[in-house]
Amino acid sequence: MDWFNGGLFDNDDVLPLGWEDLDDLTRAAHLYWFDIAPSILGTLSERGLDPAKRGQLGAHYTDRDKIMQIVNPVIVERLPNDWAEVKAQIEDLIDNVPKANQ
Incomplete structure (x- = not known):
């Protein structure tokens, strides 16, 4: 879609994940997330960032x-x-x- 491309996936860099990380992700993937409002996840994500850098990143819920x-x-x-x-x-x-x- 030429009209919608922000370049988010222009490279294939990946985060380094160890076995413990993969185990955490697997367990999280099997949880029932339907009852959790997306706004809660957005707020948690935003608050997990360094407040001084949040504005630089444009990372606001x-x-x-x-x-x-x-x-x-x-x-x-x-x-x-x-x-x-x-x-x-x-x-x-x-x-x-x-x-x-x-």
């Missing part, structure tokens, strides 16, 4: 309503049209695949 003001017009409202184009391309490719018994 943003509530869902503010995020959706950007996400809706940039992603959500565009997806049906983008998907319709991709779906049409897929259907065209499928229709043009040579048949095995011809």
